[in-house]
Amino acid sequence: MDKSEPMLRPRLLALFALGLVLLNLPLVGLWWWVGPGWGPALGVFAVWAGVIGLLAALLERGDG
Amino acid sequence: MSLTPAPLLALASAPALASLPAALVLGAAMAWLLLLFAVAAWADRRAAQGRSVVANAWVYALSMGVYCTAWTYFGSVGRAATSGLGFLPIYLGPTLAMVLAWLVLRKMVRIARTLRITSIADFIASRHGRSRTLAGAVTLLALVGVLPYLALQLKAVASALAVLTGTPVHSAAVGAGVVDATLLIALVLAGFAMAFGTRHLDTTERHEGLVAAIAFESVVKLLAFVAVGVFVCWGMFAGPGDLMARALAVPEIARLVSPPATGGPAFDAAQWFALVLLAGLSVLLLPRQFQVMVVENVSEAHIRRAAWLFPVYLLAINLFVLPIALAGLLVFGPGAATSGAAETFVLTLPLAAGAEGLALLACIGGLSAATGMVIVEVTAVSTMVCNDLVLPLLLRSRYLAARDHSRTPLVIRRVVILLLLLLGWLYHRVAGEAYALVSIGLISFAAVAQFAPAFFGGMYWKGGTQAGALAGLAAGALLWLWTLLLPAVAKSGWIDAGFLVDGAFGWAWTRPEALLGLSGWDPMAHAVFWSLLLNTGLYVGVSLLRPPSAAEAAQAMRFVDVFGAGREAGAVWRGRARVVDLVELLGRFLGRERAAAAFEAEARRLALPPRPPDDEADADPRLVPFAETQLAGAIGSASARVMVASVVQEDRLETADLLRVVEEASALRQLNERLQSLDRLKDDFMSSVTHELRTPLTGIRAMTELMRDDPEMAPAQRQQFLGLVVAESERLSRLVNQVLDMAKIESGHADWQSAEVDLGALCDQALATTAELFRERGAVVSLQRSSEPLPRLKADPDRLLQVLINLLSNAAKFVPAGSGRVELRLQRLAGAPGTVRVEVQDNGPGIAPEQQALVFEKFRQGGDARQRPQGTGLGLPISRRIVEHFGGSLWLRSAPGQGACFGFDLPLAAEETPR
Numbered sequence: 001m002d003k004s005e006p007m008l009r010p011r012l013l014a015l016f017a018l019g020l021v022l023l024n025l026p027l028v029g030l031w032w033w034v035g036p037g038w039g040p041a042l043g044v045f046a047v048w049a050g051v052i053g054l055l056a057a058l059l060e061r062g063d064g
Numbered sequence: 065m066s067l068t069p070a071p072l073l074a075l076a077s078a079p080a081l082a083s084l085p086a087a088l089v090l091g092a093a094m095a096w097l098l099l100l101f102a103v104a105a106w107a108d109r110r111a112a113q114g115r116s117v118v119a120n121a122w123v124y125a126l127s128m129g130v131y132c133t134a135w136t137y138f139g140s141v142g143r144a145a146t147s148g149l150g151f152l153p154i155y156l157g158p159t160l161a162m163v164l165a166w167l168v169l170r171k172m173v174r175i176a177r178t179l180r181i182t183s184i185a186d187f188i189a190s191r192h193g194r195s196r197t198l199a200g201a202v203t204l205l206a207l208v209g210v211l212p213y214l215a216l217q218l219k220a221v222a223s224a225l226a227v228l229t230g231t232p233v234h235s236a237a238v239g240a241g242v243v244d245a246t247l248l249i250a251l252v253l254a255g256f257a258m259a260f261g262t263r264h265l266d267t268t269e270r271h272e273g274l275v276a277a278i279a280f281e282s283v284v285k286l287l288a289f290v291a292v293g294v295f296v297c298w299g300m301f302a303g304p305g306d307l308m309a310r311a312l313a314v315p316e317i318a319r320l321v322s323p324p325a326t327g328g329p330a331f332d333a334a335q336w337f338a339l340v341l342l343a344g345l346s347v348l349l350l351p352r353q354f355q356v357m358v359v360e361n362v363s364e365a366h367i368r369r370a371a372w373l374f375p376v377y378l379l380a381i382n383l384f385v386l387p388i389a390l391a392g393l394l395v396f397g398p399g400a401a402t403s404g405a406a407e408t409f410v411l412t413l414p415l416a417a418g419a420e421g422l423a424l425l426a427c428i429g430g431l432s433a434a435t436g437m438v439i440v441e442v443t444a445v446s447t448m449v450c451n452d453l454v455l456p457l458l459l460r461s462r463y464l465a466a467r468d469h470s471r472t473p474l475v476i477r478r479v480v481i482l483l484l485l486l487l488g489w490l491y492h493r494v495a496g497e498a499y500a501l502v503s504i505g506l507i508s509f510a511a512v513a514q515f516a517p518a519f520f521g522g523m524y525w526k527g528g529t530q531a532g533a534l535a536g537l538a539a540g541a542l543l544w545l546w547t548l549l550l551p552a553v554a555k556s557g558w559i560d561a562g563f564l565v566d567g568a569f570g571w572a573w574t575r576p577e578a579l580l581g582l583s584g585w586d587p588m589a590h591a592v593f594w595s596l597l598l599n600t601g602l603y604v605g606v607s608l609l610r611p612p613s614a615a616e617a618a619q620a621m622r623f624v625d626v627f628g629a630g631r632e633a634g635a636v637w638r639g640r641a642r643v644v645d646l647v648e649l650l651g652r653f654l655g656r657e658r659a660a661a662a663f664e665a666e667a668r669r670l671a672l673p674p675r676p677p678d679d680e681a682d683a684d685p686r687l688v689p690f691a692e693t694q695l696a697g698a699i700g701s702a703s704a705r706v707m708v709a710s711v712v713q714e715d716r717l718e719t720a721d722l723l724r725v726v727e728e729a730s731a732l733r734q735l736n737e738r739l740q741s742l743d744r745l746k747d748d749f750m751s752s753v754t755h756e757l758r759t760p761l762t763g764i765r766a767m768t769e770l771m772r773d774d775p776e777m778a779p780a781q782r783q784q785f786l787g788l789v790v791a792e793s794e795r796l797s798r799l800v801n802q803v804l805d806m807a808k809i810e811s812g813h814a815d816w817q818s819a820e821v822d823l824g825a826l827c828d829q830a831l832a833t834t835a836e837l838f839r840e841r842g843a844v845v846s847l848q849r850s851s852e853p854l855p856r857l858k859a860d861p862d863r864l865l866q867v868l869i870n871l872l873s874n875a876a877k878f879v880p881a882g883s884g885r886v887e888l889r890l891q892r893l894a895g896a897p898g899t900v901r902v903e904v905q906d907n908g909p910g911i912a913p914e915q916q917a918l919v920f921e922k923f924r925q926g927g928d929a930r931q932r933p934q935g936t937g938l939g940l941p942i943s944r945r946i947v948e949h950f951g952g953s954l955w956l957r958s959a960p961g962q963g964a965c966f967g968f969d970l971p972l973a974a975e976e977t978p979r
Contacts, residue, residue, distance in 0.1 A: 012164060
């Protein structure tokens with residue numbers, strides 16, 4: 001096991017749960033109410049980029 | 065790229081498309097394929113020279129981009145043209161899966177590497193007792209699911225070529241030249257997969273050329289798609305704002321980007337969730353994904369970076385999907401969304417704007433997306449078909465007995481690759497017009513999603529059995545067929561669609577899209593829900609009916625505990641086998657020399673006495689699982705098991721025996737690891753000691769040499785050097801004494817006196833000893849003791865004095881010069897009257913939380929390395945050992961900027977507690 005594993009595991013699981021809610025469940029539907037226009041697309045892409053950014057920060061900060 | 069303020073096209077009517085000469089388009093396509101061969105050959109050559117180009121996380125992440133096929137390249141735009149953002153779940157699912165990649169994918173890679181697993185069918189079958197039936201069932205389902213997907217790629221290639229050369233796209237009478245070109249491309253791709261995907265027999269040896277070509281393709285398709293997106297937004301329109309303004313002016317197009325309340329498409333949460341789930345599962349379970357992510361993985365460490373780089377890739381390739389879809393609908397009219405023409409907007413938009421060069425680049429991008437998928441998919445599926453369908457049949461026919469078969473699996477795989485591509489091409493010719501791109505892709509996704517319960521259940525639950533996996537898979541596959549595939553076939557008009565309304569045998573509750581009366585759902589969400597529910601339920605339920613057999617339990621341990629005790633389970637085998645038989649068997653598939661070398665290396669690793677490969681004596685039992693694992697890499701675990709069983713006499717092993725042996729082996733391993741760890745600690749200690757000794761020795765040597773070489777040296781300078789030599793010698797003596805002291809304490813050979821100790825008197829003595837130190841530093845030191853007299857305790861007064869002096873001199877070193885304040889406190893511990901507490905509080909810089917544990921380690925000192933005062937780094941570790949010897953504890957309380965407080969608690973009544 002990687003030394004950072006014990007710390008990383010709960011954080012990744014928490015990010016997965018957050019991503020599941022923000023990118024998935026009816027919350028995504030809420031973006032439709034931002035429109036019409038680019039608003040919904042930009043909203044979803046921004047959340048998507050945010051999840052990736054958090055993931056990169058978590059994985060690149062580790063000592064593995 | 066020119067930034068044009070107004071659209072280049074008149075938007076009122078669909079423009080006539082330019083076309084490119086067929087020779088140019090076909091020439092470019094063939095040149096592209098030749099370039100792929102060149103890249104793969106170059107990468108293979110580099111690998112042979114030991115200079116791998118794929119052994120990095122970037123190439124690994126790019127190779128994962130094989131997920132983005134023609135379906136992404138062309139189909140996403142088509143889906144966006146009909147449902148706005150509805151194309152996104154296919155990419156959000158993999159992003160979520162990648163969040164867990166470090167936990168899940170790394171485990172998959174470790175399992176596959178340990179057990180030499182080369183395909184997803186082998187993975188599931190190996191976990192469930194190396195079942196041939198299960199491996200065959202998974203392969204069949206993968207084959208049924210993947211074949212239409214292959215056809216889809218060829219259809220995309222045909223359509224792209226047809227659009228560029230001006231042949232009608234959606235006509236059944238596609239030009240003969242183009243059709244032949246598709247067949248030609250299919251054959252070239254077969255050649256590529258044969259050359260670079262079936263190079264070795266042992267498929268755990270990676271295919272560097274293939275991976276390099278796939279990564280290259282990923283770059284090309286991304287660049288091509290983004291180039292079209294940028295051209296559409298800023299070349300054909302005056303930016304995204306202009307594009308959106310024009311889209312909102314056309315009600316049929318505006319609805320794609322409008323809320324449901326103002327006429328936009330309703331947000332179907334169930335469908336969104338189902339697609340995210342399907343895509344998240346597929347990115348790990350599709351045969352080609354398993355190939356690039358697991359089989360071709362060079363290092364587990366690469367997963368760490370690829371886990372976020374791959375989602376970045378997905379995001380980048382999707383940025384311009386919606387703009388291209390909106391632009392296409394504006395240019396070609398809203399009717400293009402339903403006619404299927406939207407799927408070629410990536411090509412037709414540049415053509416309509418007269419940018420033929422860009423259209424050709426876009427076509428190469430699409431070709432790239434299709435070819436990448438085809439090459440990896442046929443390579444992966446050919447391994448499955450060979451190992452799990454063809455070889456078991458040959459085993460039954462005894463064709464594989466006692467002959468050299470080192471080329472047989474390779475030949476089978478190559479034939480399968482050719483057949484797969486020919487079947488795919490045939491499917492595309494016969495049925496290619498029946499489905500939209502998106503429907504075929506999703507049906508394939510739903511098929512491989514049926515692997516999920518046995519796959520993930522097997523990785524994390526030891527209770528899963530072969531019967532459970534088979535029951536779940538069979539039920540899931542049947543439901544997939546009934547609720548998804550047959551309705552799609554019926555909707556294509558090939559079979560009577562009556563069952564969609566009436567159900568089977570007129571039973572309304574069996575209606576494929578409203579099973580058990582569950583109506584109103586999106587058909588895909590409905591199919592995913594029922595198939596995965598029943599599949600999972602049966603996997604768990606049937607598995608619980610009986611406990612796993614010994615073989616299943618052993619494999620379960622190897623999978624679930626792959627990072628721990630599972631390693632031992634693989635080596636458990638009982639029975640009789642001869643070295644000569646094992647070498648001969650392995651040699652039949654790997655070549656005799658390679659087999660003999662493999663056994664020799666393993667025997668060395670296990671510290672077994674050397675034996676010739678033709679030795680007829682019994683082999684060490686651990687060599688049998690080794691032989692089986694090696695063979696599994698070549699022919700699959702299920703066939704390997706049968707082959708090995710044919711040359712050995714295996715004793716039946718009960719699950720309880722297995723668990724006991726594994727437990728013993730695990731305990732031995734832990735003991736061994738502990739010994740290795742102690743050995744490393746000893747090495748570290750020796751290295752630190754020699755380093756610490758070298759520093760003062762170097763100084764002494766340098767100064768004495770200077771004095772020797774310069775007889776004219778001024779007396780004052782000579783005196784200064786001599787002073788330094790004396791100081792360094794003292795440091796050296798202190799260090800040697802402390803090292804000896806530490807060694808004595810740690811080995812239990814230290815002399816401990818036992819006497820009545822008055823801690824107050826000891827504190828006074830320590831303060832007197834260090835008074836000069838504080839005076840030199842300009843620091844004030846004070847003693848605070850509780851008013852009530854403290855009873856004496858029994859300990860070694862010299863040792864405790866050593867601790868006190870050490871803590872005080874440490875404080876003196878770290879307080880600010882001229883304004884230092886140190887307080888020595890002696891009191892009974894509040895709430896624990898039987899314990900006395902001594903604290904040394906200073907007003908120094910304090911110690912950062914992350915360094916607080918380090919200061920108690922040998923040769924580790926706190927503070928900034930540049931301003932660190934002289935010391936051996938052994939004072940605190942020795943002090944801690946002394947305090948612990950008398951049943952107390954030494955601790956530190958500090959925060960940066962607020963000084964440090966070192967202290968220890970000693971039990972008053974405690975006698976000496978020998979360690």
